[in-house]
Amino acid sequence: xxxxxxxxxxxxxxxxxxxxxxxxxxxxxxxxxxxxxxxxxxxxxxxxxxxxxxxxxxxxxxxxxxxxxxxxxxxxxxxxxxxxxxxxxxxxxxxxxxxxxxxxxxxxxxxxxxxxxxxxxxxxxxxxxxxxxxxxxxxxxxxxxxxxxxxxxxxxxxxxxxxxxxxxxxxxxxxxxxxxxxxxxxxxxxxxxxxxxxxxxxxxxxxxxxxxxxxxxxxxxxxxxxxxxxxxxxxxxxxxxxxxxxxxx
Numbered sequence: 001x002x003x004x005x006x007x008x009x010x011x012x013x014x015x016x017x018x019x020x021x022x023x024x025x026x027x028x029x030x031x032x033x034x035x036x037x038x039x040x041x042x043x044x045x046x047x048x049x050x051x052x053x054x055x056x057x058x059x060x061x062x063x064x065x066x067x068x069x070x071x072x073x074x075x076x077x078x079x080x081x082x083x084x085x086x087x088x089x090x091x092x093x094x095x096x097x098x099x100x101x102x103x104x105x106x107x108x109x110x111x112x113x114x115x116x117x118x119x120x121x122x123x124x125x126x127x128x129x130x131x132x133x134x135x136x137x138x139x140x141x142x143x144x145x146x147x148x149x150x151x152x153x154x155x156x157x158x159x160x161x162x163x164x165x166x167x168x169x170x171x172x173x174x175x176x177x178x179x180x181x182x183x184x185x186x187x188x189x190x191x192x193x194x195x196x197x198x199x200x201x202x203x204x205x206x207x208x209x210x211x212x213x214x215x216x217x218x219x220x221x222x223x224x225x226x227x228x229x230x231x232x233x234x235x236x237x238x239x240x241x242x243x244x245x246x247x248x249x
Contacts, residue, residue: 012049015039015041015045015049016049016052016053018039018040018041019035019039019041019046019049019050019053019059020053020058020069020073021039022034022035022038022039023068023069024134028068028069029062029066029067029068030066030067030068031065031066031067032046032047032050032065032067035050035067050067053070054067054070056072057070057071057072057073058070058072058073085248086107086109086118086209086217086218086244086248087107087118087119089244089247089248090107090119090209090218090220090244090247091119093220093240093241093243093244094107094119094121094220094240095121096240097220097222097236097237097240098121098122098123100236101222101224101233101236102123102125102126103122103126103127103222103223103224103225103228104120104121104122104126104127104129104131104222104223104224105120105121105122105220105221105222106119106120106131106144106206106220106221106222106223107119107120107218107219107220108137108144108145108148108218108219108221109148109217109218109219110148110152110156110216110218111136113139113156113159113160113163114136114137114138114139114145115136115137115138115139115142115144115145115148115219116134116135116136116137117131117132117133117134117135117136117137118133118134118218119133120132120133126223126224127199127201127202127223127224127225127226128199128202129199129202129223130198130199131223137198138166138168138198139156139160140160140165140172140173140179141165141166141168141172141173141194141197141198142194142197142198142204142206142221143192143193143194143204143205143206143219143221143222143223144192144204144206144219144220144221145192145194145219146182146183146186146192146193146194146206147186147191147192147206147207147208147216147219147221148208148216148218148219149183150183150184150186150187150192150208151186151187151208151210151214151215151216152216157179157180157183161176161179165179168197168198168199169196169197169198169199169200171195171196171197171200172197172198173197189234190207190208190238191205191206191207191234191237191238192205192206192207192219192221193205193230193231193234194206195226196226200226201225201226202223202224202225202226203223203224203225203226203228203230204221204222204223204224204230205221205222205230205231205233205234205237206219206220206221206222206237207219207220207221207234207237207238207240207241207242208241209241209244209245209248210245211245211248212249217245217248218244219241220237220240220241220244221237222237
């Protein structure tokens with residue numbers, strides 16, 4: 001749930017952001033009452049701010065009276081230079097991987113203690129996943145997450161462990177020592193694997209996209225059916241990630 005924001009004296013801009021913060025992948029459509037509850041704002045205030053956002057194009061009103069994020073926000077968000085440059089560099093490689101595998105191809109970036117999916121290619125033949133563009137994934141239970149976590153600082157690993165290694169399936173790594181060992185192997189090989197740790201029936205392989213100084217900028221991954229031999233896909237994913245890094249400069 002979005003954080004409570006009913007602090008006295010709060011600025012209008014912070015209240016507008018509180019309204020927008022109510023919407024996420026799990027809650028893409030909300031009613032006025034739900035926005036007020038999730039933001040901690042009075043219904044009258046939430047109504048007024050929603051009206052302002054609608055007039056600007058930041059929110060859209062559906063026929064049933066509920067609201068969703070408007071195209072104006074999507075347009076503004078797409079102008080972020082880092083994300084735009086990364087997607088432009090990654091899309092050719094992602095399409096090549098998709099054509100070769102017909103599986104889900106994901107591009108994620110670090111976002112706090114999670115991975116944020118900024119691009120995805122899939123088909124009806126690919127295994128069903130819970131990942132959507134704009135959605136967030138746990139770092140400890142996904143291939144792309146492990147690829148990010150392995151090449152990030154120890155401070156991030158501590159934050160993830162302190163937040164609790166949630167068990168997503170019976171196969172999820174929930175012991176800090178096992179996770180640390182898995183990340184060491186990722187650093188040694190340059191690829192990360194996930195075997196039904198996020199979703200039963202799905203496995204993944206991912207590789208980090210690193211900057212010249214070794215900082216992790218993103219992670220590229222393939223999510224396939226559990227019967228797939230993802231180790232055979234590892235060289236292609238790693239090569240694609242290296243190509244994206246070179247394209248980024």
